[in-house]
Amino acid sequence: MAAPVSRALRGVWRATVDLVLPLTCAGCGAPDHACCPTCRASFGRPRLRRPAWTAVAAFPAAQPLPPTWSAADYSGRVRDLLVAYKDGDRRDLRPVLARALAPVLVAAADHAASAQAGGTGDTSDAYEPGDADDTPVLLVPMPTAPAARRRRGDAPLEDLLGVSAALLYRAGVHLSVEPALRITRRIRDQAHLDAHARMANLHGAYAVTHPGLRGRRCVLVDDVVTTGATLSEAVRALRSVGAEPLACAVLAVTPRTGGSVVRNSGLIPGVRGEGPAAFG
Structure with missing residues (x-):
């Protein structure tokens, strides 16, 4: 009961602030926009990352990361927008971020479908929908710590993913959201930990809550990748x-992880290499 009350109070507070303070862009401060066109353009088409997670990989129990797609580097205005959304109470950014995330989900789901069909996982493989099976790819968000959920009154990543999935559904792309992971023990704040310490902090901390995931194709979803420790632990739990x-x-993705640009090959019907504007 406490969580719904908290959300309601936060909603009243936000509405009051909106009446008192003028709306400004969370990325640059431009007036009359939650996110101005210039900052919105900071998110581009999906980029395939092939990072060498050397520090994480050195941890004995680290799980190799699957191919990772992103819409931007975590720097400058993108960083400001994501921090404002997640920790600055700027939930008015959710529609903008959902449109930025949608084509990234498509690119990752393309890969998951291709890999399941026996391909190399390269999105240039000659895969057609239906080659694998008709079971939808599952979108699995990284879990929110209970303390963070209580502090914020919601789960920003899960809520954002839900909006993105709804946009895709209206575009004819059916991907199921499954919050299948939970945190089973107390973990330290990762903000000031290096890659190896993050991996040690998270190892064994996730468990799967859904009983029927055996054999299901999954795309792991997060807002930002820094070292890959969170995604690596999610891989372990799901496997x-x-x-x-x-x-x-x-x-x-934090710039130091590198990566190369890849064009979405349009393996899912109706979505062919589109950027965020396609879902606006």
């Missing part, structure tokens, strides 16, 4: 129950 985490989709 432990027989699920198949085949790709990752994130809004942004």
Whole structure:
């Protein structure tokens, strides 16, 4: 009961602030926009990342990451927008971020479908919908810590993913959201931990809540990738129950992880290499 009350109070507070303070862009401060056109353009077409997670990989129990797609580097205005959305109470950014995430989900789901069909996982493989099976790819968000959920009054990533999935559904792309992971023990704040410490902090901390994931194709979803420790732990947890985490989709990747640009090959009907504007 406490959570709905908290959300209601936060909604009243936001409405009051909106009446008192003028709307400004969370990325640059431009007036009359939650996110101005210039900042919105900071998110582009999906980019395939092939990072060398060397520090994480050095951890004995680290799980290799599946191919990871992102819409931007985590720097500058993109960083400001994501921090404002997640921790600055700027939930008015959700529609903008959902449109930025949608094509990234498509690119990652393309890969998951291709890999399941026996391809190499390269999105240039000659895969057609239906070659694997008709079971939808599952979008699995990274879990929100209970303390963070209580503090914020909601789960920003899950809510954002839900809006993105709804946009895709209206475009004819059916991907199921499954919050299948939960945090089983207390973990430290990761903000000031290096890659190896993050991996040690998270190892064994996730468990799968859904009983029927064996053999299911999964795309792991997060807002930002820094070291890959969170996604690596999610891979471990899902594989432990027989699920198949085949790709990752994130809004942004820290620049030091590198990566190369890839064009979405349009393997899902009706979506062919589109950027965020296609879902506006």
